[in-house]
Amino acid sequence: MNDDRWTLITPDLFGDALAETLQMLGVALVLGSLLGIVIGAVLALTRPGGVLENRPLSLVLATMVNIVRSLPFIILLVAILPFTRLLVGTSIGVWAAIVPLTVMIAPYIGRLVENSLLEVPSGVIEAARAMGASPMQIFWRFLLPEARGSLILAVTIASVGLLDATAMAGTVGAGGIGDLALSYGYQRYDGFAMILTVVTLILLVQGLQLIGTRLARRYRRR
Numbered sequence: 001m002n003d004d005r006w007t008l009i010t011p012d013l014f015g016d017a018l019a020e021t022l023q024m025l026g027v028a029l030v031l032g033s034l035l036g037i038v039i040g041a042v043l044a045l046t047r048p049g050g051v052l053e054n055r056p057l058s059l060v061l062a063t064m065v066n067i068v069r070s071l072p073f074i075i076l077l078v079a080i081l082p083f084t085r086l087l088v089g090t091s092i093g094v095w096a097a098i099v100p101l102t103v104m105i106a107p108y109i110g111r112l113v114e115n116s117l118l119e120v121p122s123g124v125i126e127a128a129r130a131m132g133a134s135p136m137q138i139f140w141r142f143l144l145p146e147a148r149g150s151l152i153l154a155v156t157i158a159s160v161g162l163l164d165a166t167a168m169a170g171t172v173g174a175g176g177i178g179d180l181a182l183s184y185g186y187q188r189y190d191g192f193a194m195i196l197t198v199v200t201l202i203l204l205v206q207g208l209q210l211i212g213t214r215l216a217r218r219y220r221r222r
Contacts, residue, residue: 007190007192007193008184008188008190008193009180009184009190009192009193009196013180014180014196016175017175017176017177017179017180018176018177018200020094020174020175020176020177020179021163021166021167021170021176021177021178021204023094023098024094024097024098024101024166024169024174024176025159025162025163025166027098027102028098028101028102028105028162028166029105029155029158029159029162031098031102031106032101032102032104032105032106032108032109032158032162033109033155033158035102035106035109035110036105036106036107036108036109036110036112036113036158037109037110037113037151038110039061039065039106039107039109039110039113039114040109040110040111040112040113040114040116040117041113041117041139042057042058042061043058043061043062043065043110043111043113043114044113044114044117044118044143045135045139046058046061051125051135051138051139052135064107065107065110065111068103068104068107069107069108069111073100073104073165073168073169074168076100076103076104077097077100077169080099080100080103083099084096084099084100087099092173092174093173093174093175094174094175094176096173096174097166097169097174097175097176100169101162101165101166101169104162104165105158105161105162105165108158108161109154109155109158112151112154112155112157112158113151113154115150115154116147116150116151116154117143117147119147119150120142120143120146120147121146124142124143124146125138125142125143127142128141128142148219148220149216149217149219149220150216150220152212152215152216152219153212153213153216155212156208156209156211156212156213156215156216157212159208159212160205160208160209163201163204163205163208166178167181167197167201170182177197177200177201178197180193180196180197181193181194181197181198185197
């Protein structure tokens with residue numbers, strides 16, 4: 001490599017890193033959202049006074065959610081390495097990072113989903129019960145449609161936090177923008193690489209927030 005190059009970053013290198021970040025973000029967000037919706041729905045429905053009140057289940061699930069959320073991502077990533085190896089056969093790389101990213105974001109989304117569902121006016125539930133709706137019908141046909149705008153905002157907030165975690169995952173061999181910043185911007189003192197990664201992350205966050213806000217505004221019920 002020539003010493004007169006003003007940066008060590010090549011377009012191919014940056015493109016690969018960006019693709020890895022988007023892959024981690026996309027897959028973990030989809031899986032985490034699916035699990036988070038289930039977690040949030042169970043928390044909201046089984047809480048005291050909920051449609052399917054079940055205090056033991058609510059307490060156990062809430063405790064598990066709080067335990068996972070209390071762990072910094074880097075500690076969680078290391079703590080579940082055996083589980084990660086069991087699922088994907090390795091502890092490094094993009095797919096190895098997706099496992100702890102999903103485990104980290106699912107309880108977070110679950111709490112946001114729970115809050116969104118609890119914001120639905122109690123009159124909606126009472127009206128659904130008066131019409132003879134079953135608990136599952138109340139959830140699918142009344143709670144979810146009423147809360148969809150808030151749910152979109154919740155997933156948007158979670159996606160921004162997840163993007164931060166993907167950058168952190170790069171520091172332990174997961175690749176992506178975070179690995180680019182560490183390997184080139186920090187360890188090799190490439191100032192342009194650091195600036196490029198920072199600007200890229202800012203643009204990604206702005207894009208995610210813009211899309212989420214517009215979708216929420218569109219689907220929020222008046």
